[in-house]
Amino acid sequence: MSDQHVPIRAGVIGLGSMGLGMALSLARAGIETWGCDLNPAACKALKGEGGHIAASPAEIGSKVDVLFCVVVNMQQAEAVLAGAGGAVGAMAPGSVVIQCATCAPDAVKALAAEIAASDVLFIDGPISGGSAKAHAGQITVMASGPPAAFERARPAFDAVAARVFNLGTEIGAGSQVKLVNQLLAGVHIAAAAEAMAYGISGGCDPKALFEVITASAGNSFMFENRVPHILEDDFAPRSAVDIFVKDLGLVHNSALARKFPLPLAAQALTMFTQASAMGLGREDDAAVVKIFPGVDLPRKGN
Amino acid sequence: MSDQHVPIRAGVIGLGSMGLGMALSLARAGIETWGCDLNPAACKALKGEGGHIAASPAEIGSKVDVLFCVVVNMQQAEAVLAGAGGAVGAMAPGSVVIQCATCAPDAVKALAAEIAASDVLFIDGPISGGSAKAHAGQITVMASGPPAAFERARPAFDAVAARVFNLGTEIGAGSQVKLVNQLLAGVHIAAAAEAMAYGISGGCDPKALFEVITASAGNSFMFENRVPHILEDDFAPRSAVDIFVKDLGLVHNSALARKFPLPLAAQALTMFTQASAMGLGREDDAAVVKIFPGVDLPRKGN
Numbered sequence: 001m002s003d004q005h006v007p008i009r010a011g012v013i014g015l016g017s018m019g020l021g022m023a024l025s026l027a028r029a030g031i032e033t034w035g036c037d038l039n040p041a042a043c044k045a046l047k048g049e050g051g052h053i054a055a056s057p058a059e060i061g062s063k064v065d066v067l068f069c070v071v072v073n074m075q076q077a078e079a080v081l082a083g084a085g086g087a088v089g090a091m092a093p094g095s096v097v098i099q100c101a102t103c104a105p106d107a108v109k110a111l112a113a114e115i116a117a118s119d120v121l122f123i124d125g126p127i128s129g130g131s132a133k134a135h136a137g138q139i140t141v142m143a144s145g146p147p148a149a150f151e152r153a154r155p156a157f158d159a160v161a162a163r164v165f166n167l168g169t170e171i172g173a174g175s176q177v178k179l180v181n182q183l184l185a186g187v188h189i190a191a192a193a194e195a196m197a198y199g200i201s202g203g204c205d206p207k208a209l210f211e212v213i214t215a216s217a218g219n220s221f222m223f224e225n226r227v228p229h230i231l232e233d234d235f236a237p238r239s240a241v242d243i244f245v246k247d248l249g250l251v252h253n254s255a256l257a258r259k260f261p262l263p264l265a266a267q268a269l270t271m272f273t274q275a276s277a278m279g280l281g282r283e284d285d286a287a288v289v290k291i292f293p294g295v296d297l298p299r300k301g302n
Numbered sequence: 303m304s305d306q307h308v309p310i311r312a313g314v315i316g317l318g319s320m321g322l323g324m325a326l327s328l329a330r331a332g333i334e335t336w337g338c339d340l341n342p343a344a345c346k347a348l349k350g351e352g353g354h355i356a357a358s359p360a361e362i363g364s365k366v367d368v369l370f371c372v373v374v375n376m377q378q379a380e381a382v383l384a385g386a387g388g389a390v391g392a393m394a395p396g397s398v399v400i401q402c403a404t405c406a407p408d409a410v411k412a413l414a415a416e417i418a419a420s421d422v423l424f425i426d427g428p429i430s431g432g433s434a435k436a437h438a439g440q441i442t443v444m445a446s447g448p449p450a451a452f453e454r455a456r457p458a459f460d461a462v463a464a465r466v467f468n469l470g471t472e473i474g475a476g477s478q479v480k481l482v483n484q485l486l487a488g489v490h491i492a493a494a495a496e497a498m499a500y501g502i503s504g505g506c507d508p509k510a511l512f513e514v515i516t517a518s519a520g521n522s523f524m525f526e527n528r529v530p531h532i533l534e535d536d537f538a539p540r541s542a543v544d545i546f547v548k549d550l551g552l553v554h555n556s557a558l559a560r561k562f563p564l565p566l567a568a569q570a571l572t573m574f575t576q577a578s579a580m581g582l583g584r585e586d587d588a589a590v591v592k593i594f595p596g597v598d599l600p601r602k603g604n
Contacts, residue, residue, distance in 0.1 A: 105504070128518050128519055129519070130519075140514075140517060140518055142514055142518075163517060165510070165513070165514050165517075167506075167507075167510060167514075168507075170505075172505075173505065173506070176501065176504045176505060176506055177501065177506055177510070177511060177514050179504075180497050180498075180500060180501040180504075180506065180511060180515065180520070181514070181515055181518050181519065181520040182520070183493075183496070183497050183500060183520070184493055184494070184497050184515065184520030184521075184522070184525065185519045185520045187489070187493045187496075187566065188490070188493065188520070188522060190565075190566060191485075191486055191489045191490065191493070191566050192486070194485070194489075194564055194565065194566050194567065195482050195485050195486050196482075197562075198482060198485060198553075198557060198562060198564060198567075199478065199479065199482040201560065201562050202407070202478045202481075202482075202556070202560075203472075203474075203475065203478060204469075204475070204478055204479055204482065205469075205470075208467070208469060208479070209479060209482060211467070212442075212444055212467050212469075212479050212483070213482065213483055213486065215442060215465060215467075216430050216442055216444075216483050216523075217430055217431070217432075217483065217487045217523050217524065217527070218482070218483040218484070218485070218486030218487045218490070218523070218524075219486075219522065219523045220486070220490060220521065220522035220523065220524075220525075221518075221519050221520070221521045221522065222519065222520075222522075223486065223522075225519070251500075254504070255500060258503065258504075260499075260500060260503050260594075261594070262496060262500060263492075263496065263569045263572070263573060264489070264492060264493050264496050264566060264569055264570065264573075265496065265500075267565045267566055267569045268566065270565070271565060271566075292562075292563070
């Protein structure tokens with residue numbers, strides 16, 4: 001029996017909406033699944049599907065062969081993975097860490113270098129798709145790292161992802177592609193908001209506008225996905241304004257570091273930052289439409 | 303036999319790539335079709351499908367019941383439709399003019415007012431879809447005007463369009479929706495260029511980037527449609543840089559006139575203007591990617 005057929009044990013640190021969905025997808029695929037988070041409701045949800053809860057990063061590290069790190073930023077990833085008390089120090093040789101947070105490529109390289117002394121394999125593997133796809137085991141992973149790590153992680157990837165793009169062996173490549181995606185996603189959300197605000201101010205019926213644009217060359221994934229939030233006056237956060245303040249900030253800083261100009265991304269970053277400064281940081285990212293003054297936006301129940 | 307069953311005669315002024323495609327689609331649908339253009343090759347192509355050629359706007363006006371005006375801008379539309387020698391003066395009462403060029407809503411209103419003294423019906427009907435869809439009879443029309451005009455033009459719309467959005471009776475409504483579409487289309491092309499340039503400068507493989515983004519939340523109709531031109535180093539104009547200098551200029555001026563801010567559209571307009579100033583105005587609009595310095599863009603044959 002080859003090593004490939006030994007069942008793996010998988011873990012997720014960070015049971016937010018994406019991380020919990022991924023952990024549930026792992027458990028439903030029949031994989032022994034561990035989770036770690038401070039939020040008791042998320043832990044309870046995973047237990048309800050037969051998952052196990054670890055009390056600390058070190059404990060989950062000692063229990064699993066493949067560990068997804070689904071935290072918010074590099075500061076958190078560093079804290080739960082590296083150093084004394086981090087998960088990596090407790091992981092068995094040949095096990096795999098997949099770093100899923102959206103981070104600067106250089107910071108991911110530095111983290112990988114920091115844990116290189118261990119015998120744990122590292123994948124730079126940011127994820128995309130949102131909460132619903134995570135719960136359905138249908139996320140996209142933009143990944144780079146050593147072939148042995150992909151081989152070992154394969155059953156876990158199969159359980160959580162519709163597609164895993166292997167972008168080569170170089171750590172940072174996955175994160176760089178993710179930043180390109182975030183540049184476009186952020187600009188497209190801000191453009192959708194600008195276009196709807198401009199159209200409404202020009203007398204267009206918002207619903208007719210949505211119907212025409214989604215059938216025309218002006219359409220984007222984000223226009224189609226976010227404009228319904230504007231039409232329904234529903235800004236409960238699926239993904240918040242402040243996520244794009246962070247992600248476009250990473251895009252912006254990574255470009256500035258190599259003196260590369262980003263006229264649209266810089267403008268979109270300013271728009272999300274303005275929304276955040278107006279107190280909308282925790283609203284749905286479609287709330288960036290509220291930075292345009294004097295627009296008669298659709299109201300709930302109308 | 304009701305009036306609806308009397309066969310209509312249709313015409314197209316302006317046999318550019320869109321106009322010629324529409325004229326050919328009318329002729330192929332069995333409608334008596336007239337065309338008018340200074341370009342002999344386009345006239346010959348229409349004759350080859352059984353169409354007729356009129357020597358002047360006044361002549362085509364005298365021959366048809368439904369006339370599409372598919373010229374480049376309002377100045378041309380005004381010249382071929384209104385005043386002495388214009389098509390409208392020669393058209394029979396109850397016939398229909400459909401103004402298809404992308405123009406400022408206020409200018410279209412003024413043109414409609416100018417010809418209101420005639421008994422010719424007017425539709426504000428900008429079109430979208432490009433040359434291939436025009437040749438296939440599959441364009442989109444964003445139209446507003448009197449119901450009687452839509453009724454009379456129906457067989458011609460059926461021959462040229464996959465969808466005709468009826469945006470109400472107010473002249474200007476069609477053009478306003480078209481400008482919203484152009485805002486998004488222009489920003490999305492510029493964003494696709496910016497994202498590809500940024501990604502390549504960060505070491506991403508251009509083809510892998512295209513594959514990942516088209517499967518992710520950063521995708522747009524324009525990213526998917528235009529980035530192949532960049533990958534193939536093929537900037538032969540399907541639609542030229544200068545078209546977006548014009549269209550985003552219309553968007554920008556219409557917003558400025560009502561003191562409405564457009565942070566992204568203004569930035570994208572500057573990007574296309576910069577490309578035009580670099581001598582790229584007649585290249586494909588994807589050539590806006592060339593404004594980013596020091597990027598190792600794909601080269602033909604590699």
